[in-house]
Amino acid sequence: MKVVVIGLDGASWDPLLPYINRGELPGYAQFLKGGLHGPLFSTIPYLTQPAWKSYSIGKNPGKTGVFHWSKIDWKELKFRSLNSLSFHGEDYWDILSANGHKVSIIDMPSTYPPDKVNGVIISGFNHGDGPWTYPAEFEKTIPSSFVKESVHLFTRNQDPETTMSGLEEEIRSRFDMAEMLWDSDLIHLSVEMNDHVAHFMWNNDHVMYRNFKANDEGIQRILKENKDGYTFLMSDHGNGPIEDEFYTNEFLAHEGFLSLKENETRGVSRESVVNVGTKLRLDKMVRKLPNSVQNRIVKRIRAFDSSMESYPEARINWKESRVVALDEGMLYVNPLYAEEKENILDDVAKRLLALRSKTGKNVIKNVLRGREVYWGPYVSDGPDMVAISNELYHQRLPLSGHVWASDIPEEGWGYRLPQVGHHRIKGIFGLVGPGIAPKEISPSIYDLAPTILKLFNCDIPADMDGKPLL
Numbered sequence: 001m002k003v004v005v006i007g008l009d010g011a012s013w014d015p016l017l018p019y020i021n022r023g024e025l026p027g028y029a030q031f032l033k034g035g036l037h038g039p040l041f042s043t044i045p046y047l048t049q050p051a052w053k054s055y056s057i058g059k060n061p062g063k064t065g066v067f068h069w070s071k072i073d074w075k076e077l078k079f080r081s082l083n084s085l086s087f088h089g090e091d092y093w094d095i096l097s098a099n100g101h102k103v104s105i106i107d108m109p110s111t112y113p114p115d116k117v118n119g120v121i122i123s124g125f126n127h128g129d130g131p132w133t134y135p136a137e138f139e140k141t142i143p144s145s146f147v148k149e150s151v152h153l154f155t156r157n158q159d160p161e162t163t164m165s166g167l168e169e170e171i172r173s174r175f176d177m178a179e180m181l182w183d184s185d186l187i188h189l190s191v192e193m194n195d196h197v198a199h200f201m202w203n204n205d206h207v208m209y210r211n212f213k214a215n216d217e218g219i220q221r222i223l224k225e226n227k228d229g230y231t232f233l234m235s236d237h238g239n240g241p242i243e244d245e246f247y248t249n250e251f252l253a254h255e256g257f258l259s260l261k262e263n264e265t266r267g268v269s270r271e272s273v274v275n276v277g278t279k280l281r282l283d284k285m286v287r288k289l290p291n292s293v294q295n296r297i298v299k300r301i302r303a304f305d306s307s308m309e310s311y312p313e314a315r316i317n318w319k320e321s322r323v324v325a326l327d328e329g330m331l332y333v334n335p336l337y338a339e340e341k342e343n344i345l346d347d348v349a350k351r352l353l354a355l356r357s358k359t360g361k362n363v364i365k366n367v368l369r370g371r372e373v374y375w376g377p378y379v380s381d382g383p384d385m386v387a388i389s390n391e392l393y394h395q396r397l398p399l400s401g402h403v404w405a406s407d408i409p410e411e412g413w414g415y416r417l418p419q420v421g422h423h424r425i426k427g428i429f430g431l432v433g434p435g436i437a438p439k440e441i442s443p444s445i446y447d448l449a450p451t452i453l454k455l456f457n458c459d460i461p462a463d464m465d466g467k468p469l470l
């Protein structure tokens with residue numbers, strides 16, 4: 001018996017349906033016609049790193065201990081990046097491995113550094129400098145068509161159609177790798193590039209369609225090969241259009257909750273360096289280099305990225321700041337102000353709820369204490385409060401100099417395009433396999449791990465948050 005999980009980062013049913021209804025995406029359509037299907041409810045925040053591992057561990061962030069890409073380190077006064085080692089709990093494929101099943105995990109974000117399994121892990125975004133596959137020597141067998149981290153960035157200076165042809169190759173390479181590792185009981189593959197297209201190309205129907213089509217071809221290949229097994233289609237979260245981006249820390253500074261250092265500038269002229277690189281078609285050149293060199297170059301390009309992507313720790317006057325935010329409205333009170341914490345949070349909540357966008361809409365839908373959102377032993381490592389956005393407004397962490405992205409002048413963006421799409425809590429779900437009849441359901445992301453363990457007749461840990469769907 002074989003289980004294949006096709007994980008499309010940021011996929012949701014809504015944008016696919018018009019094409020499916022016209023008969024243009026037969027791979028996706030098979031889940032609607034012949035299997036369990038519906039929206040998959042993600043974590044809060046519906047963000048790549050916590051969400052993917054909540055799927056594989058089967059638990060909410062209060063139990064995995066990871067709520068974001070990074071955490072605030074109040075001792076060192078910095079944002080600390082997190083990786084696979086930061087998570088508590090075992091992935092369902094660890095349990096399968098311990099029961100003698102062979103597993104292959106391809107490109108799932110937050111799996112670096114790769115864990116030891118009975119099989120192979122090719123870790124996904126975001127890599128460090130160490131071995132990125134388990135076993136480490138597996139890297140040598142990976143064909144050059146498999147790009148380690150995407151170098152095909154949508155930029156101002158390149159035609160999106162050109163970028164898309166590189167992405168199509170990358171998408172195909174993920175499905176090729178699944179076929180290369182077909183001799184496994186479980187195969188999980190992620191296509192991270194799917195999310196990248198949604199963020200920057202939501203308003204470009206043709207590029208979006210090319211992306212759907214590339215994934216659909218891969219889905220059809222898997223369904224054809226896995227006729228006798230179970231195939232899941234899932235995502236870490238969905239995506240949808242946005243009207244503007246909101247810089248939460250700029251707002252906190254404006255309202256006096258966050259204090260900024262004076263005379264601290266954001267190193268400039270990086271944009272020009274990257275612009276030159278993009279004009280020279282740097283991505284095409286980089287693509288021809290070995291994976292290890294590609295990775296170093298991409299990291300350097302991203303380090304040169306405009307301030308819109310960087311952590312602003314050097315600009316924050318940490319001791320004087322009462323509240324600091326991560327992306328997605330994750331709000332943390334400085335432990336120095338612990339005694340006033342509840343009053344501070346009430347005050348911030350009131351101001352956030354009163355906030356209106358430029359088009360007069362509520363920006364924040366709801367404000368909840370961390371303990372109302374999460375449960376488990378690591379709730380206190382999470383945010384003190386979560387401001388849940390109206391989905392038209394994506395909340396961001398950097399200090400861009402403006403509360404709203406639409407106020408950032410053209411030159412402030414450097415080579416980067418502003419985002420036109422962002423995450424939604426409803427991702428995509430589908431399951432086809434022996435004895436499964438078509439039915440619409442709306443599972444949670446925590447349900448997949450127990451469902452897969454049950455298919456393999458393995459015991460389901462009692463503290464998993466999900467329930468088997470079969």
Ligand SMILES: [Zn+2]
Nearest residue numbers: 009010048236
């Ligand atoms: Zn994602």
